[in-house]
Every structure is written in C-alpha cells, then in structure tokens.
Amino acid sequence: MEYNVSLIFSADMGITVNADSPEEAAEIAYSSDQATPSLCHQCANDVNLGDCVRVIVYDSDDNEVLDDGFERNQITGLSARIAELEQLAKEMAEGIEREQRIIPSVHFERLLSRYREVCGGGKSPQSIG
Numbered sequence: 001m002e003y004n005v006s007l008i009f010s011a012d013m014g015i016t017v018n019a020d021s022p023e024e025a026a027e028i029a030y031s032s033d034q035a036t037p038s039l040c041h042q043c044a045n046d047v048n049l050g051d052c053v054r055v056i057v058y059d060s061d062d063n064e065v066l067d068d069g070f071e072r073n074q075i076t077g078l079s080a081r082i083a084e085l086e087q088l089a090k091e092m093a094e095g096i097e098r099e100q101r102i103i104p105s106v107h108f109e110r111l112l113s114r115y116r117e118v119c120g121g122g123k124s125p126q127s128i129g
C-alpha cells in the first residue's frame with residue numbers, strides 16, 4: 001500500500017518593526033508581506049508554505065516581551081468550549097431522561113443513547129461528572 005504523507009515543519013523569520021507596544025509590533029508583523037512568505041520556484045515544487053500562525057516579540061535587548069501562541073491559545077479556548085458544551089449536553093440529557101420516564105419515546109431514547117456514545121461511555125447522565 002502506498003501512502004502520501006505530509007511532513008509539517010516549523011520555521012521562523014525575524015523582521016524588525018517600529019511600534020509603540022509589543023501588541024502593536026505583533027499586529028504590524030501579522031499584516032506585513034513577510035507574514036505570507038513565498039519560496040523560489042525550485043523549492044515551491046516540493047514545499048508548501050502556510051501563513052504566519054504565531055509571533056514572538058523581542059525588545060531591543062533581545063528579551064521576549066510577547067508570545068501570542070496563536071495555536072496554543074486556540075486549543076485552550078476550544079478546550080474550554082468543549083467542557084462548556086459537555087456540561088450543557090449533560091444537563092440536557094438529564095432533562096431528557098426525566099421526560100423519558102414520564103413520556104417514553106423512541107426519539108428520547110435515541111438522543112440519550114447518542115449522548116452516552118459521545119459523552120458518557122455508556123453511563124447514564126446522572127452518574128457522569
């Protein structure tokens with residue numbers, strides 16, 4: 001069996017910008033031409049280059065003053081969002097389970113079994129979390 005594999009590299013490019021704050025420096029850097037670099041014709045045959053996804057700003061003494069860790073921040077934000085949605089799903093599943101005891105329905109059963117599949121590993125809502 002033959003597979004096509006993408007090798008994902010990390011790369012960086014240093015530029016100098018004039019700004020009033022590290023945040024402004026980061027903004028200027030993101031909107032600069034260097035944030036969307038290009039490769040020579042020969043290299044472009046083998047390598048695809050994406051847009052800038054993170055900046056680290058250093059002051060003139062080479063001290064790091066800002067690292068926006070774009071991907072890391074996104075992951076942190078998404079993790080919080082997932083936890084929030086899991087909590088909401090749990091509360092909804094508990095409500096559906098209460099309704100199911102009063103008015104049993106195939107639709108409720110399907111929702112509850114889907115909830116257990118995705119969030120609960122087969123447990124009922126009350127025994128989770």
Ligand SMILES: [Zn+2]
Pocket residue numbers: 039040041042043044
């Ligand atoms: Zn080249």
